[in-house]
Amino acid sequence: MKPRDAQWWRRAIFYEIALISFQDSNGDGKGDLPGLLRRLDYLEWLGVDAVWLTPVYRSPMLDLGYDISDFVAIDPAFGTMTDFDRLVEELHARQLRLILDFVPNHTSDQHQWFHESRSSRCNPKSDWYIWEGPGENGGPPNNWLSRFGGTAWEWEETREQYYYHSFLVQQPDLNWRNPAVREAMFEVMRFWLRRGVDGFRVDASAVLIKDDLLRDNPPNPKANDKTPPPQRLEPVFTDDRRETMDCLEEMRQVIDEFDARVLCGEVQGKTDRIGHFYGAKKPRLHLPLNFALLDTQWETLSVQANVDAYYKAIPDWAWPDWVIGGHDKKRVADKIGQPQARVLAMLLLTLKGTPFFFAGDEIGMEPVSIPPERVLDPFEKLVGGYGLNRDPERSPMRWDESENGGFTTGEPWLPMGNILERNVEQQRRDPQSLLSLYRHLIELRRREPALAEGEFLASRSHSDVLIFRRRLNDVEILVGLNLVHEPRRWEWEGSGTLLLSTHLDRKEQPLKGPTLLRADEGLVVKLDR
């Protein structure tokens, strides 16, 4: 590994891998660490700089491994600690970094801490979780809802109390008001940091602390019949509490005990609040993950406005980031269509801010249809009928045209759809594929420091063409993206060198404005000085 640059994450391109869906090595139909180790050449070839791995810890796997029964053990289905250490070593040998999912908010109900905590009201871990007596009517203490449906309180006979769970009944929330809990979780972080991981993505980082008065959440004024029941209350007293920020500051201190590590965090859909997650007097997250590109309507004026709102919402000194896919998000190629997925790739890799995409986005993976009897996602099982199923985007990676796409020799844990339609091998052979475009864009971002590090300069978008510039010292790069399926005239003055077209059929040629953009075409132009 080269000497560590403390801010490597500003220039890095992050690639999220759901381990269970990446590469199986033992025919059990589930991806694992030895499988991932076999695919490191691919990561290097693709050109990404860092991997974010979904939870690898010991888990009953009721929620993709986000229900953890031992934070410092590898789940046997994924491999061993030796495999893990090898992964760190081999990634680092290739100058790639690794960040892990860190899930501080809850454990599995199979965690030793919870076994102890639930056993009585007076054991050493009795207040490691959130315990409360019944409310006035003898039922749950208040109206808080689990995100996965129903009340967030579960009765525990032994203690004659309820415990609180933001997610599944089997995922009791830790009591982050308890200093012993915090210290134990910071030790978990140190355990992995000492093993060489380059940082974390903090799961559900906005919900760690809940209102101490247990005030009821108000009705959500935007809710209607189509709103999933758990979202019909506004999570005012359960989400994004001020004290949660103290926890993030303390986590950051742990990160800062080590050299050159990064703290990213999930901060569900809050562009106007995202700035707070960076911290002010005391630093919090380096990169609160920004989903603005996923939440926007795919239309020029909306994208222009969303990009602007995000840049405005973060402090001047803060480093931005952009996420276009993830294990909880609908596949974007399906939402905006394959031709525009190319335009989005160009946007992601030319905007100012660290790009994040999810394994499979680079080949335009679409949601795979899941027959009802094969649904695994608890979100869909418990809050069905609202289109919440996350299985379709979690379908395994398609590597080639062999049976099960080269993912497994066994039965894949989720259906894989038509692998002939879109797979890595096929797109590797095709010089104009989406995968080829990703490679070119990644390579371009690396070659042109103005794209990786330059200022973002807004331009006025017009006629369905999204326009902006990036500038570093005396280099200025202009980006024009046609967001519709018809040609559009892009008005710009001056001349430059065309660096890349999303169509991959022209580059490195002189160009003068104005330009006719073909349907679904985006261009990157280096302006003459």
Ligand code: GLC
């Ligand atoms: C986060 C994860 C999601 C999981 C939830 C509960 O939101 O991204 O996949 O279901 O936490 O752990």
